[in-house]
Amino acid sequence: xxxAFFDTKEYDRQSFEKVSGSYGIEFRFLETxxxxxxxxxxxxxxxxxxxxxxxxxxxxxxxxxxLGVKVIALRCAGYNNVDVRHCYGKLHVLxxxxxxxxxxxxxxxxxxxxxxxxxxxAYNRTRDFNFSLKGLAGFDFHGKTVGVVGTGRIGRVFADIxxxxxxxxxxxxxxxxxxxxxxxxxxxxxxxxxxxxxxHCPLTEETYHMLxxxxxxxxxxxVVIVNTSRGALIDAxxxxxxIKSRHVGAACLDVYEEESDLFFEDFSGHIMDDDTxxxxxxxxxxxxxxxxxxxTEEALGNIADTTCKNIxxxxxxxxxxxxxxYRCGNxxxxxxxxxxxxx
Ligand code: NAI
Numbered sequence: 001x002x003x004a005f006f007d008t009k010e011y012d013r014q015s016f017e018k019v020s021g022s023y024g025i026e027f028r029f030l031e032t033x034x035x036x037x038x039x040x041x042x043x044x045x046x047x048x049x050x051x052x053x054x055x056x057x058x059x060x061x062x063x064x065x066x067l068g069v070k071v072i073a074l075r076c077a078g079y080n081n082v083d084v085r086h087c088y089g090k091l092h093v094l095x096x097x098x099x100x101x102x103x104x105x106x107x108x109x110x111x112x113x114x115x116x117x118x119x120x121x122a123y124n125r126t127r128d129f130n131f132s133l134k135g136l137a138g139f140d141f142h143g144k145t146v147g148v149v150g151t152g153r154i155g156r157v158f159a160d161i162x163x164x165x166x167x168x169x170x171x172x173x174x175x176x177x178x179x180x181x182x183x184x185x186x187x188x189x190x191x192x193x194x195x196x197x198x199x200h201c202p203l204t205e206e207t208y209h210m211l212x213x214x215x216x217x218x219x220x221x222x223v224v225i226v227n228t229s230r231g232a233l234i235d236a237x238x239x240x241x242x243i244k245s246r247h248v249g250a251a252c253l254d255v256y257e258e259e260s261d262l263f264f265e266d267f268s269g270h271i272m273d274d275d276t277x278x279x280x281x282x283x284x285x286x287x288x289x290x291x292x293x294x295x296t297e298e299a300l301g302n303i304a305d306t307t308c309k310n311i312x313x314x315x316x317x318x319x320x321x322x323x324x325x326y327r328c329g330n331x332x333x334x335x336x337x338x339x340x341x342x343x
Contacts, residue, residue: 088343145168167196168183170189194219199225213235
């Protein structure tokens, strides 16, 4: 059972090689991303394994189908880069719904703490034996209000961490859950009342540019924005403008709207063509990490394990509980109960 593994990084290879043998899967590790130009590299494979910045559009899906590929195994939770609807009747899509919500939630808090307490600045200064504290004043989290948008697996862990800091937690979700400490409020109220806003909802048509010039203007002056979810939840130009106007106090971005050609690669020594990203990174109150929130040993191990199990379940058991449902037509996990494959 050979699977073409696109956009391979060293850490992927290590974690997948550790478990693939016991599942009887052979991975063809490819450094290139999956695109219409590279789809043919999957020839002879029964499946492809892809990540967040691979392109799985109609053209790629049709080419993979022609090659006899049966399955797309996402080694991540989000699937906004896959045209799930176009896959119907052609390719089955499996994903890893959860591998470590702690990894992402803890990274969100790490960024928030670093940014507000200026740890990244202090680190650079003390390495130069500059022990001045000028400009390093932050603020206490205790007693502040955090707005959590999307209270699924990651959002709930993040909310809980914030509670541990003594913060008041406001929440907004299309499907609220029972909670004894999160106060669910409509989105406009969350935007208006929060000192910190952290995004943990998926990228959909509805959430695209959820933070834009209008909604950013409705936030508190000095608000800190954290995005570890998907870049296009925020209109990056509007964020930049809100930072330049001193309305947004700080931004912690693990994801960026136009990240797919940049993140995960080393462009040091190159000219940065993306002016918006370059300008954001140049701001003293913007902290950018390159889609790193998932990157813990525990998460990598769980991703490799679940991805392999998904593939084996699909081919040997004729069913996989992590198959995205086409019958629902909206890419959500099937609510009808899974008795077998979707088609
Ligand atoms: P989840 O599916 O458990 O939770 C998502 C929540 O968002 C759900 O409660 C859902 O009801 C809510 N939601 C859906 N549409 C909404 C809307 N229009 N407005 C408000 N809430 C809405 O997902 P999980 O595991 O918590 O992941 C959240 C996101 O984190 C993923 O969609 C993914 O984009 C991102 N992620 C980022 C990683 C990174 O390395 N930076 C790693 C893993 C996930």
